[in-house]
Amino acid sequence: MTLENDQSAAAPSAGQSAVLSTAPEGGDPVVTTGSEWWRTAVIYQIYPRSFADASGDGIGDLPGITARLDSLGQLGIDAIWLSPFFTSPQRDAGYDVADYCDVDPLFGSLADFDRMRAKAHELGIRVIVDLVPNHSSDQHVWFQEALAAGPGSDERRRYMFRDGLGANGELPPNNWESVFGGPAWTRIEEADGEPGQWYLHLFDSTQPDFDWTNRWVRDQFLDILRFWLDRGVDGFRVDVAHGMIKAEGLPDWTPPAASGSMGGGAGPEGEETASATAPYWAQEGVHDIYREWRSLLNTYEGDRVLCAEAWVDPLSKVALWVRQDEMHQAFNFAYLESPWDAPALRTVIDQSLEAFSSVGAPSTWVLSNHDVVRHATRLAVTAENPQGHGLGPTSAGLPDPAVGLRRARAATTMMLALPGSSYIYQGEELGLPEVIHLPDEARQDPTWFRTDGERYGRDGCRVPIPWESDKPAFGFSQTGDTWLPQPAEWADLARDAQLGVPGSTLELYRTLLALRAEHRLGLGTMQWVEGYSGDVIAFTNGHVLVIANTGTEAVELPAGAEILLASSDVSSGVLGADTTVWMKA
Ligand code: NOJ
Numbered sequence: 001m002t003l004e005n006d007q008s009a010a011a012p013s014a015g016q017s018a019v020l021s022t023a024p025e026g027g028d029p030v031v032t033t034g035s036e037w038w039r040t041a042v043i044y045q046i047y048p049r050s051f052a053d054a055s056g057d058g059i060g061d062l063p064g065i066t067a068r069l070d071s072l073g074q075l076g077i078d079a080i081w082l083s084p085f086f087t088s089p090q091r092d093a094g095y096d097v098a099d100y101c102d103v104d105p106l107f108g109s110l111a112d113f114d115r116m117r118a119k120a121h122e123l124g125i126r127v128i129v130d131l132v133p134n135h136s137s138d139q140h141v142w143f144q145e146a147l148a149a150g151p152g153s154d155e156r157r158r159y160m161f162r163d164g165l166g167a168n169g170e171l172p173p174n175n176w177e178s179v180f181g182g183p184a185w186t187r188i189e190e191a192d193g194e195p196g197q198w199y200l201h202l203f204d205s206t207q208p209d210f211d212w213t214n215r216w217v218r219d220q221f222l223d224i225l226r227f228w229l230d231r232g233v234d235g236f237r238v239d240v241a242h243g244m245i246k247a248e249g250l251p252d253w254t255p256p257a258a259s260g261s262m263g264g265g266a267g268p269e270g271e272e273t274a275s276a277t278a279p280y281w282a283q284e285g286v287h288d289i290y291r292e293w294r295s296l297l298n299t300y301e302g303d304r305v306l307c308a309e310a311w312v313d314p315l316s317k318v319a320l321w322v323r324q325d326e327m328h329q330a331f332n333f334a335y336l337e338s339p340w341d342a343p344a345l346r347t348v349i350d351q352s353l354e355a356f357s358s359v360g361a362p363s364t365w366v367l368s369n370h371d372v373v374r375h376a377t378r379l380a381v382t383a384e385n386p387q388g389h390g391l392g393p394t395s396a397g398l399p400d401p402a403v404g405l406r407r408a409r410a411a412t413t414m415m416l417a418l419p420g421s422s423y424i425y426q427g428e429e430l431g432l433p434e435v436i437h438l439p440d441e442a443r444q445d446p447t448w449f450r451t452d453g454e455r456y457g458r459d460g461c462r463v464p465i466p467w468e469s470d471k472p473a474f475g476f477s478q479t480g481d482t483w484l485p486q487p488a489e490w491a492d493l494a495r496d497a498q499l500g501v502p503g504s505t506l507e508l509y510r511t512l513l514a515l516r517a518e519h520r521l522g523l524g525t526m527q528w529v530e531g532y533s534g535d536v537i538a539f540t541n542g543h544v545l546v547i548a549n550t551g552t553e554a555v556e557l558p559a560g561a562e563i564l565l566a567s568s569d570v571s572s573g574v575l576g577a578d579t580t581v582w583m584k585a
Pocket of ligand 1: 092095096132203239240309370371
């Protein structure tokens, strides 16, 4: 299959069928189309710094990605999402953008992007890029102009500048804290050398927040969307899609204890978390922005998509991001945050299907990304570990790696049987664990610096991935340089050590993706199968029966049913602890 996007506006694609789905809370029925690629796609997240380094400087790049795309074709994914590769001082690994319409020389050039995009499309792989609209880098010319222009200017109104409190404006405008730790406000020095206004940064001080009530900001981002759509991208993952509008008057607010970092965690229905109450998350005004973006995308051919990174709860609220005239997908972080526990999983799956189908959207499923502890480690951690805090040598509840890997394989085997779209994060197909023992001096996440090492942050899930066990940097970079050190044990997890090896995690993923496509599970309908013990989750999706054992007691498999695949050995006819099996229903 070859894909090609061009610049022309067009009518809906051929082959789409109209589907009526149930009405949300008694409202009008939702008319949707049922065959768009993103409803069922398996989307592979590339973290460009850590995927493949062609230049040899120790940081992955676009030519590196192009050179390795064939292996993703072999894996059987439908699309790639690339974390930011745009011009950036890299204070938050590229989520601090200084030019939204150019490639940072670290990663290559626009021509390298075009080559990468073309090769991906030749292989039938769609390409999603990351858009970072909540904030820019402080080095962006728009912010530099705002600093120079002075209080009250149009340039200052692009961002969230405010006068300070106190007799001389020496106190921040409110008590908000940065997601990365420390205050969310920084005071600037005005042109006359005197202390001046403060600007808001929900993240690092080098990431000033835009003022999205300003039409000028909205117009700039419409142009940015057009720039990448015209370059043939298939869509955008939208960073901090729940944060762009702040509550009127910027009221003081203190987060509940132990909040996760990107928005306070995505808890199940009914649980009070920061994302439900913060005056900077999930404000009603964000939805107008996405309606405008959706209208723009609708003028382009080829089912271009918007996927929200919205750490919002409950799931019924996340569904607001994917109403028919807004985004297409939203990450299902409630699913990601669910423990490896049958009742919890069943609850979150039910809530997900109900919430997303009520607005005619597919559910997404995700277990790992570049902000969370890799699930081959996370699922076996035995202590509380709020999202974004990371793991290091002194963390509580460090897991048994073998248990973690076994659970991760079982969890992925279950996830890829669910109807809807799934995201996988580079390296999880190799069974990579979180790197816990990174030397302090190697750590680079702003969270680590802003909390004086109290939170390890996200470096442990960002270590460059291994390709060939006997090459320098395990094939990541020909020079052997890597921006974060790789553990020696990763030689055994390198792609070439797993390819074609029965039972390897890579072969498990390849088989899962092939069978998922063959049985059209992404498009399917699931039904719970009752009668198992409380630690077991069982369902059918079409003609596939899925049984997952999250407990320790072995479970008898249905006699005579053909086994399609299993996450661990089931040849004895029983499903052991932490194992998932697919059988013919
Ligand atoms: C969410 C991104 O996934 C994360 O990596 C980044 O640090 C923050 N947004 C700020 O852009």
